[in-house]
Amino acid sequence: MHGYSVTLPAMYLVKSPFFLKWYYPQLLWNKPRSEKTIYITFDDGPIPIVTPFVLKTLAAYNAKATFFCIGDNIRKHPDVFNAVVNSGHAIGNHTFNHLNGWKTDDETYIKNILEAQALTQTNLFRPPYGRIKKSQIRKLKGVGGRESEVGSEQSAVSSLQSDIKTLSFEVRNKSSEPQFQPSNHYPLTAKPNPSTLYPPNPKPSTLHPKPSTLNLPAFHLIMWDVLSGDFDTNLAPEKCYQNVIINTQNGSIIVFHDSLKAFDRLQYALPRVLKYFTERGFSFERL
Ligand SMILES: [Zn+2]
Numbered sequence: 001m002h003g004y005s006v007t008l009p010a011m012y013l014v015k016s017p018f019f020l021k022w023y024y025p026q027l028l029w030n031k032p033r034s035e036k037t038i039y040i041t042f043d044d045g046p047i048p049i050v051t052p053f054v055l056k057t058l059a060a061y062n063a064k065a066t067f068f069c070i071g072d073n074i075r076k077h078p079d080v081f082n083a084v085v086n087s088g089h090a091i092g093n094h095t096f097n098h099l100n101g102w103k104t105d106d107e108t109y110i111k112n113i114l115e116a117q118a119l120t121q122t123n124l125f126r127p128p129y130g131r132i133k134k135s136q137i138r139k140l141k142g143v144g145g146r147e148s149e150v151g152s153e154q155s156a157v158s159s160l161q162s163d164i165k166t167l168s169f170e171v172r173n174k175s176s177e178p179q180f181q182p183s184n185h186y187p188l189t190a191k192p193n194p195s196t197l198y199p200p201n202p203k204p205s206t207l208h209p210k211p212s213t214l215n216l217p218a219f220h221l222i223m224w225d226v227l228s229g230d231f232d233t234n235l236a237p238e239k240c241y242q243n244v245i246i247n248t249q250n251g252s253i254i255v256f257h258d259s260l261k262a263f264d265r266l267q268y269a270l271p272r273v274l275k276y277f278t279e280r281g282f283s284f285e286r287l
Pocket of ligand 1: 094
């Protein structure tokens with residue numbers, strides 16, 4: 001009617017604002033700004049087609065990245081998961097069923113993370129939707145001993161440790177279910193051979209000590225400072241690319257998704273982002 005259109009604001013923030021970082025100092029939002037290093041992350045995989053596309057594209061630029069995997073997707077696509085691990089990328093835990101921390105009680109939330117942890121074996125965690133309660137943060141950073149908290153948190157930690165033992169038992173029992181036979185791919189029982197699970201030169205910080213005991217590490221909780229918006233089906237692929245180019249700087253942690261929903265934008269933006277920053281002297285590393 002007036003000859004112009006109104007663009008609705010995006011319902012998500014491409015650049016993480018300072019007040020979020022201030023409110024959640026326990027979370028990692030970006031790496032040091034001193035190095036020309038960029039940390040690309042991929043959430044919600046591993047799945048066929050999309051994840052292999054990502055691996056191939058990263059390899060073309062000699063780029064390393066971090067994959068925050070959904071436990072249930074690892075269960076469904078163990079070969080794809082192995083391909084990610086064998087390509088030398090870092091693995092992160094993204095819960096087993098992509099739970100929203102704000103809508104999930106702490107016990108359920110932690111148990112779901114433990115279930116994924118049996119497969120991911122990492123000390124990196126990213127909360128799905130970026131939504132996590134402070135009480136959940138305390139539990140995830142406290143379990144494992146290194147950053148144990150005092151007082152009432154102690155009892156929570158103790159009770160979690162017994163949950164872990166129970167879950168360890170449950171997870172192992174699941175391997176006998178006929179529809180899923182992880183022993184072909186992931187020996188969930190006593191002693192998996194680490195060399196089949198990890199690349200030759202993994203960073204020690206991403207190694208989980210002993211899967212057989214299933215102790216949770218003191219997780220590093222990883223957020224981001226650049227959201228590509230690739231999950232937004234209303235976003236033009238070119239705009240997704242621009243989101244990343246405009247907002248990325250030294251030490252940025254960028255979020256993409258190896259999901260079917262994101263694939264149109266991912267296919268367009270990822271190779272161009274890698275090309276753009278490689279030509280400007282940046283390297284891409286795992287967290
Ligand atoms: Zn996610």
